[in-house]
Amino acid sequence: MTMTTAAVDFNHAVREIEAIVSRGGAAVGQLVVDYLHDRFPDYSWVGIYWIEGSDLVLGPWKGPEATEHTRIPVGTGVCGVAAASGKTEVVADVSKDPRYLACFPYTKSEIVVPIIRDGAVIGEIDIDGSRLDAFGPEDQRFLERVAELLVRHRR
């Protein structure tokens, strides 16, 4: 039997994030971002973008460096495509996806999960991975649950 970094307890993580969210306060988004970044080795850069008009605007984030993409038009990049469709985007190899907007030299894969309120996309969780194919169906299910928990915390 081999142990991998995939041996993450997603159910436990959901309960911890529920606890963060239920404590409330202005810093909920940052606390959730920090939790995801710090507890999941594959989540190298974690950010929340919120919709403002026809743009995505970067909110809380944690990672090795800041991104130049602090404002992304809906429809542009992997982030903008997910915001336009309301569907999660999983990119196993960013070098093969022409939509990808490069932020960091180490990024190899990416997942973008829309935050949806009353049928409208109000933001999204964007996570960069530093290995190929870092995000599987369990990550997607987990992060879609996290996105639901963040719905009430748009500042």
Ligand code: SME
């Ligand atoms: N890679 C994203 C842009 C945001 S950075 O990853 C933080 C995209 O293609 O939309």
